[in-house]
Amino acid sequence: MRDPEVLGLRAARRLRPTGERPDVRALAAQAGVEVVERQVPPPAQPRLRSQYQPDPPRIILYRNPIDELAEAASARERLSTAECDLYEVHIAHELFHHLERAERLGPLAAAEAEEAAHAFARGLLGLDFDPRELSGAGR
Numbered sequence: 001m002r003d004p005e006v007l008g009l010r011a012a013r014r015l016r017p018t019g020e021r022p023d024v025r026a027l028a029a030q031a032g033v034e035v036v037e038r039q040v041p042p043p044a045q046p047r048l049r050s051q052y053q054p055d056p057p058r059i060i061l062y063r064n065p066i067d068e069l070a071e072a073a074s075a076r077e078r079l080s081t082a083e084c085d086l087y088e089v090h091i092a093h094e095l096f097h098h099l100e101r102a103e104r105l106g107p108l109a110a111a112e113a114e115e116a117a118h119a120f121a122r123g124l125l126g127l128d129f130d131p132r133e134l135s136g137a138g139r
């Protein structure tokens, strides 16, 4: 029985050999993944904050929804975003989807992949909250 959370945390630990928080943008570059930012998500997915496209490997960050989330999250004490760059959180999450594909982790069902990606972001960045909490922080 595969545990997606354990899978995500293990993958994160492999990328933190010294235990220190890595530079996720550098990790993405090393993995051959381009990170691009766009202001507005596609009209069909107005709440989309980020996505991974495999061919060629690319992580797209959508500034408007991420910035809105940062504002909503900073208003809640539980989520101190002072030490947490939401752009990095989203890059880390999408980087898992790249590793999932490139390293053939899984196969994971969609819900399992999301759980693993959240655990990966938490483990990689040493977050003291579960990134899933952010989903409820926006509107």
Ligand SMILES: [Zn+2]
Pocket (backbone or CB within 6 Å): 093, 097, 113, 114, 117
């Ligand atoms: Zn995901």
